[in-house]
Amino acid sequence: MPPKSSSKATTPTQPAERATIADVAREAGVSKATVSRFLNHRDTLLTRDIATRVEVAIAALAYSPSPMAQALKRGRSRLIGLVVADITNPFSVAVLRGAEKACQDAGYLLMLFNLGNDSQRESEAIQALTAYQVDGFILNTLGRDAGAAADAVRHGKPVVLVDRRHHDMQADFVSLDNAGAVRLGARHLAQAGYRELLFVSEPIKDVSSRVERCSRFRSFISDTAAADIAQGAADLQGSTFESTAEDTDALDMALRNLRQRAGQRLPGVLSSNAVVTLRVVAAMARLGWQLGPDLGLVGFDETEWSPYVGPGLSTIAQPTDELGRVAAGCLIERLKGLELPPRQILLPGRLVPRGSSAPSS
Amino acid sequence: MPPKSSSKATTPTQPAERATIADVAREAGVSKATVSRFLNHRDTLLTRDIATRVEVAIAALAYSPSPMAQALKRGRSRLIGLVVADITNPFSVAVLRGAEKACQDAGYLLMLFNLGNDSQRESEAIQALTAYQVDGFILNTLGRDAGAAADAVRHGKPVVLVDRRHHDMQADFVSLDNAGAVRLGARHLAQAGYRELLFVSEPIKDVSSRVERCSRFRSFISDTAAADIAQGAADLQGSTFESTAEDTDALDMALRNLRQRAGQRLPGVLSSNAVVTLRVVAAMARLGWQLGPDLGLVGFDETEWSPYVGPGLSTIAQPTDELGRVAAGCLIERLKGLELPPRQILLPGRLVPRGSSAPSS
DNA sequence: TTGTAAGCGTTATCAA
DNA sequence: TTGATAACGCTTACAA
Numbered sequence: 001m002p003p004k005s006s007s008k009a010t011t012p013t014q015p016a017e018r019a020t021i022a023d024v025a026r027e028a029g030v031s032k033a034t035v036s037r038f039l040n041h042r043d044t045l046l047t048r049d050i051a052t053r054v055e056v057a058i059a060a061l062a063y064s065p066s067p068m069a070q071a072l073k074r075g076r077s078r079l080i081g082l083v084v085a086d087i088t089n090p091f092s093v094a095v096l097r098g099a100e101k102a103c104q105d106a107g108y109l110l111m112l113f114n115l116g117n118d119s120q121r122e123s124e125a126i127q128a129l130t131a132y133q134v135d136g137f138i139l140n141t142l143g144r145d146a147g148a149a150a151d152a153v154r155h156g157k158p159v160v161l162v163d164r165r166h167h168d169m170q171a172d173f174v175s176l177d178n179a180g181a182v183r184l185g186a187r188h189l190a191q192a193g194y195r196e197l198l199f200v201s202e203p204i205k206d207v208s209s210r211v212e213r214c215s216r217f218r219s220f221i222s223d224t225a226a227a228d229i230a231q232g233a234a235d236l237q238g239s240t241f242e243s244t245a246e247d248t249d250a251l252d253m254a255l256r257n258l259r260q261r262a263g264q265r266l267p268g269v270l271s272s273n274a275v276v277t278l279r280v281v282a283a284m285a286r287l288g289w290q291l292g293p294d295l296g297l298v299g300f301d302e303t304e305w306s307p308y309v310g311p312g313l314s315t316i317a318q319p320t321d322e323l324g325r326v327a328a329g330c331l332i333e334r335l336k337g338l339e340l341p342p343r344q345i346l347l348p349g350r351l352v353p354r355g356s357s358a359p360s361s
Numbered sequence: 362m363p364p365k366s367s368s369k370a371t372t373p374t375q376p377a378e379r380a381t382i383a384d385v386a387r388e389a390g391v392s393k394a395t396v397s398r399f400l401n402h403r404d405t406l407l408t409r410d411i412a413t414r415v416e417v418a419i420a421a422l423a424y425s426p427s428p429m430a431q432a433l434k435r436g437r438s439r440l441i442g443l444v445v446a447d448i449t450n451p452f453s454v455a456v457l458r459g460a461e462k463a464c465q466d467a468g469y470l471l472m473l474f475n476l477g478n479d480s481q482r483e484s485e486a487i488q489a490l491t492a493y494q495v496d497g498f499i500l501n502t503l504g505r506d507a508g509a510a511a512d513a514v515r516h517g518k519p520v521v522l523v524d525r526r527h528h529d530m531q532a533d534f535v536s537l538d539n540a541g542a543v544r545l546g547a548r549h550l551a552q553a554g555y556r557e558l559l560f561v562s563e564p565i566k567d568v569s570s571r572v573e574r575c576s577r578f579r580s581f582i583s584d585t586a587a588a589d590i591a592q593g594a595a596d597l598q599g600s601t602f603e604s605t606a607e608d609t610d611a612l613d614m615a616l617r618n619l620r621q622r623a624g625q626r627l628p629g630v631l632s633s634n635a636v637v638t639l640r641v642v643a644a645m646a647r648l649g650w651q652l653g654p655d656l657g658l659v660g661f662d663e664t665e666w667s668p669y670v671g672p673g674l675s676t677i678a679q680p681t682d683e684l685g686r687v688a689a690g691c692l693i694e695r696l697k698g699l700e701l702p703p704r705q706i707l708l709p710g711r712l713v714p715r716g717s718s719a720p721s722s
Numbered sequence: 723t724t725g726t727a728a729g730c731g732t733t734a735t736c737a738a
Numbered sequence: 739t740t741g742a743t744a745a746c747g748c749t750t751a752c753a754a
Binding site for chain 3: 020021022032033036037039040065066068069070071072073074
C-alpha cells in the first residue's frame with residue numbers, strides 16, 4: 001500500500017495518514033522539539049515568528065498529537081478506567097452517565113470494564129486497565145478481590161469508590177447517604193400508618209451499601225420503637241429479608257408472614273433497590289394484594305416507570321447523575337495533584353411519595 | 362512472588378513498577394527480540410531451553426506487555442470505540458452490554474463516547490477515538506455529522522452501524538428487522554380487534570429506524586386495508602403521530618382524536634420505543650382511560666417493568682443483547698481480515714402480548 | 723535460532 | 739530561544 005505521498009488519491013482533501021509531529025516540524029521548518037514546546041509550554045519561551053509558523057503548520061496539516069505516544073512517554077494517558085460490577089443495574093448506568101459526562105468535559109475518555117457480577121474478575125479488570133495506563137479508576141465493585149484495587153493505589157493511581165466501599169482502602173468514597181435515606185423511607189412508612197415493617201434486600205454478601213442499609217433499618221426500628229414506648233405507643237416492629245431472583249416462593253412466604261405478624265396493624269416494605277422493588281411488585285400480583293391498602297411499599301431508586309406501576313411507586317431517589325459527576329470530579333482533582341486524606345462524600349436521597357405508601361386511596 | 366530488586370520496599374511483595382520487556386530479557390539472559398518472539402510467535406523459531414527461560418522470567422516478574430507501546434508500534438490497539446447517541450436510552454445500554462461482553466471475550470476493551478444526543482459531537486467523538494488508535498467502531502448514532510464516520514472508513518478502520526444506518530456508508534449494519542416487528546405489533550392489534558390504529562413515534566428527524574418503522578406501519582395499514590376490502594371488510598384505518606417530551610397536550614389531543622375517529626371501533630396505539638410507551642401510559646392516566654378496554658397499546662422494547670404497568674404492557678421485544686453481540690462480532694471478524702461487501706444483519710423481534718392489547722379482561 | 727538496531731510519535735535533557 | 743538526541747516499551751528487518 002502506498003502510504004501517503006500524493007499519488008492519485010481519490011479524495012484529495014484528506015491527508016491519507018494522520019500527520020505526526022515530524023511532519024509539522026518539517027512543514028514549519030523547525031525541530032520537533034520546538035513543535036512540542038509550542039504544544040506543551042505555549043506560555044514560555046517562543047519567538048512570535050516561530051510560534052505562528054508552527055501554528056500555521058499545525059492547522060494546515062490538521063495535526064493533533066497522538067495520545068498513545070504521549071502516554072508512552074509521559075506515563076499518563078488521559079484515560080479513566082471505570083469498572084462496574086454489573087452494567088445491567090440501572091443504578092450503575094446512571095452513575096456511568098454522570099461520570100462519562102464529567103470525564104469528557106475534563107478531556108478524559110472512559111475505558112469501560114463490566115464485571116458481569118463476577119467479582120473474581122475484578123483484578124483482571126484492573127490489570128487490563130492499568131496496562132492501558134489509565135490515570136485513575138472509578139470503581140463500583142464489590143471489592144471482594146481485595147488485592148486488585150489496592151495494587152492500583154499502591155502504583156499511585158488514584159481511585160474513587162462509588163456506592164460500595166472496600167474494606168480499609170485508602171480511597172475517596174462517594175455514595176448515597178444511606179443512613180439518611182433509610183430513615184426517610186422508613187419514617188415515611190411509619191408515619192403513613194404502616195407499623196409492621198420489612199426491609200427486603202438482595203443477598204447482603206458483604207456488599208457495603210446493602211450492609212449499611214440493612215443495619216440502619218434495624219437501628220431505625222429500635223430507636224423509634226424506644227421513643228414510642230416512652231410515649232406509650234409501642235406498636236412499631238421491623239424485620240429483614242434477603243431475596244434472590246430465583247426463589248420467589250420465599251418472598252411470597254415472607255410477605256404472607258409479614259401480614260400475619262401485622263395483625264390489626266398495616267404491613268409495609270422498604271426495598272433496597274429497583275430490582276427488589278420489582279420483585280415485591282411481582283409477588284403482590286401473585287398474592288392478589290393491593291399496593292397501598294394491603295401493603296405499603298417504598299423502594300430505593302427512582303426510575304422513569306415508578307409513577308406508572310400500580311398506584312405509583314413511592315421511591316427514594318438517589319442523585320445518580322451527581323454521584324457519577326462527583327466521583328469523576330474527585331478523581332480529576334486527585335489527578336491534578338490534590339493531596340488530601342481519603343474523603344467521604346455522602347449525597348442525600350429524596351423521598352418521592354406515591355400511591356404505594358398510601359393506606360387508602 | 363518474591364520479585365527481585367531488593368531495596369527497602371515497604372511492600373516487599375510488589376514490584377513497585379511494571380516490568381518491561383527489557384527486564385524480562387535481562388532476567389532470562391536473552392535479548393528483547395527473543396522475548397518479543399516468545400510472546401508473538403510462540404509456535405515458530407524458539408529453542409526449548411530458551412523458551413522456558415523466557416517463560417520463567419515472565420512469570421517471575423509478572424510481566425505483561427504494554428498495550429500502549431504495542432499500539433504505537435503496530436498501529437493497532439485492541440481497543441474498540443463505541444459511540445452512542447444517548448446513553449440514557451435503555452436500548453443503547455442493552456446494546457452496550459452485549460457488545461462489551463463480546464469484546465471482552467475477544468480480548469478487546471471498549472472505549473466509550475456518549476454524544477448525549479448532541480449529534481454535532483459525532484466527529485469529535487470519532488476523532489478522539491481514532492487518536493487512541495481504536496481498531497474499529499461500533500456506532501449507534503444519527504450519522505448527521507456525515508463526514509465523521511466516513512473518515513474512519515477511509516482511514517481503513519472497520520465500522521459497524523447499530524440500529525441506525527448512515528446514508529450511503531460502506532459499513533456493516535446490524536438492527537432489528539423493523540419491517541417484521543412493525544407487522545408483528547400492528548397485526549396483533551388488528552387481530553385483537555383494534556381497528557383504528559395510531560403509530561406514535563419520537564420526532565422522526567431522519568433517524569433511519571424511526572423512518573423505517575413509520576413507513577412500514579403505513580404500508581401495513583394500506584396492504585391490510587386493501588386485503589380487507591377484497592374480503593368486504595374495510596374497517597382498518599391508521600395514522601401516525603410524532604410526540605415530544607414537552608408537548609404532552611398534543612399527545613392527549615392526538616389520542617382523543619384517535620378515539621373519536623374510531624367511533625364504534627376500538628382505537629389502538631403502536632409506540633415506537635419504551636420512552637414513547639411511557640408517554641402514552643402517562644397520557645392515558647391523564648385522560649382517565651383504561652389500557653386495553655379503552656385503548657389497545659403495543660410498544661417497542663421489552664423492559665423489566667413492562668409486566669407491571671397497568672394490566673401489563675404488550676411489547677415487541679428486541680434481541681438487544683444479541684444485537685450488541687452480533688455487532689461486536691461483525692467488527693471483530695473484520696478486524697481479523699474478513700473482506701466482504703457491507704453486510705446487513707436484521708434480527709427478528711418477538712411479540713410479548715399482555716393486558717394492554719386485550720379489549721376485555 | 724538468536725541478537726542488533728532502527729523505528730513508532732512523543733517529551734525531556736542537554737548543548738548551542 | 740532553539741535544535742540534536744536520548745528515552746518511553748515494544749516489534750521487526752537484517753545480521754550473525
